[in-house]
Amino acid sequence: MEKIIEVKDLTLTYPGADKSTLDALNLDINRGEIMTVIGKSGCGKSTLLNTIAGYLQPTSGEVLLNGEPITGPNWKLGVVFQNNALYPWLNVSDNIGFGLKMRHFDKSKIESRVSTLLDQVQLADKKDDYVFSLSGGMRQRVAIARALANQPQVVMFDESFGALDEFTRNDIHNVVLDLWKSLHLTFFIITHDIDEAIKLGNRIAIMTPDKGIPIKVIDNPYFNIDSAKIDAEYMKYKNDILEQIV
């Protein structure tokens, strides 16, 4: 498997903190996989994502993208946050195209890319609506399209679906899986929901720094499982993950 991201001996201590949040963490993310990340609240999931995204600088160690050190935010790495940070004064199309406008892309190029993205996240009929008028699920789809607008190689999701109701969340899971299949990107998805981690992850990364294991990656035989096929074996697999975390 070809690695797209390599996290090497990553230690991160926030200024003024008496202990490190990430301590000598090593992780390889393969090109084209979906890795989900799970762990107790406060174990450092967002800190890891923000360091990979280049928003935080390692205290020691390094993060490589395609073999090169990540030294700051980079358009090759897209991020979708939980609160989706959209611009309420812009409509759906302008929210999606905002980053491209900042990068001084031609108007026609922006229009054509936004139009493709609107189709991909199934929001073409909402393109002129202001985002405040959309449901939570639609706003998350705008946020995903905006992250994709820069044509990143890796898209990272920080608890992006946690605030959605179960039905909307299922819809978004399908949007995410469809995008992954059609775009052949690498996804890195933080969640606090074990079922979500199993549904969406080719592999699952479990963070348990309180047990002295910064991160451990396991294979997932239940990736994209149809909920009708959830059986006793599935429940055992899920409980094993839970027992590792608690």
Ligand SMILES: Nc1ncnc2c1ncn2[C@@H]1O[C@H](COP(=O)(O)OP(=O)(O)OP(=O)(O)O)[C@@H](O)[C@H]1O
């Ligand atoms: N900017 C910061 N300054 C100091 N400490 C921080 C900062 N951000 C996070 N922390 C601390 O680092 C630890 C890990 O936080 P982080 O948000 O990465 O965990 P998490 O696993 O994503 O948690 P959650 O699941 O609750 O979102 C926590 O103890 C938190 O208080």
